[in-house]
Amino acid sequence: MFQIAMIEDEEHTRQEVERLISREFEKLKVQDITTEIYKTAEEFLEVKKHYDVVISDIDLPGKSGIDLGRILKAEQKDICLVFLTSYAEFAVDSYVLEAYQYILKRDMKERLPAVLQKIYQEKQKESQNFFWIGGVTDQRKLYHKDIICIRKVKGQKYVEFVMVNGAYKERLALHQIFEDLKSPAFIFAGRSYIINIDHVDRITTAAIYLEDGIKIQAGAETIQDVKTQIMEYWRNVE
Template sequence: MLSCIIVEDEFPAREELKFFINSNNNFQIDKEFENPIDALKYIEKNNVDVVFLDINMSELDGMSLGKIIHKFNKNIKLVFTTAYREYAVDAFEIKAFDYILKPYSEERIIKALDNLVEEFTDTNKNGSSKEFSVKKLTVNLDSKMFVLSIEDILYIEADEKETHIFTKDNMYFSKLKISQLENILSENIFFRCHRSYIVNLDKIIEVEPWFNATYILKVSNCNFKIPVSRNHVKKLKEILTIR
């Protein structure tokens, strides 16, 4: 799912845009802002895939904000939503993904959203980034389905026919293969440390040297120690700055 924010100081325009975005299951609106300065502070601290951005705003105009975002993170897709045609050239000079004129056309918004999904999907196929950055994962336990926040996952283990997802309280099951989970989970949070294991990097509390120049990992609220294969040692040392 693509994470996005809306930066728009007009309430009716913001509500209309929210309606169209929420109608597309590939998007999640993480935050909405009237003040572009607040939006910039949020972007600096959080992962954002798409910014829907008005131009005519107080304190900091949308075009200036777009230029700052582009310098800060060129991977963020900028979609300008404005009543002003004359800024289109400036928008595309900073490689804006789209430029949508108000009043909104439903067909135009839907096309822009579909193009965004296609762009991220193609990027994933080319190996440059993951298709979506998910924040929730649906798992199974005792014939019931539960929705987990990914930050609650300690680690994931591949079994012969299913995948086990461990939290501090339970072990859940998923029909997805561990390779599929690796592909949809954020690599900033999760690390494939072994053919059979993915670990939540935020949960690691101890790294122990093991045989053959490898490691085992201890995570919070768990007695089981997770192995790191030799093929993944170098990457782990880079991530955890092990010297």
């Protein structure tokens, strides 16, 4: 299910965006899509629901779209934010927030359908990258993008998958997991960790810091090796 939230206080804009969404996904022959409408940021935040993409006016009553964006980015770094506005001067604020796209309302008909199509295709691609854990009767799908790291559990024959939304233990060898992941975003950090490059926060001379406050102490050789692999990864991505 592809879920869209729209926060817009102007009725005619809401109707126009709904028409554009409906028309675009009908053209793509996509049926598993929902669009939910909110008139204010406060109303949206009360629901506490996850969406694949959030389309928001910037100039809202109460909290602005920019205020809302800051809150959402703090909670979900990779959320797709699409800002709509009548005023070009808001563009700088949206870029600072790393919004997925900034669209002037006068350009909606031309730009919004293409933006939604691109987001949908990217989400579909993401959903195909996952790792199964568990046995025959209890399996769980872990999406690559949500894995922060995989680490050996000291003194046990288990590894722990540290996720953005929890952690799971599995009786598997670390090297086997690495082979099965088949993704350049995952690299070894020493012998006890596989880390997701997309979740590396910073690296010092003695430690690797991941999101969620995870700190991996490492020697100079490991630090240099990790830095080299990260640079190679981003070079290939670009």
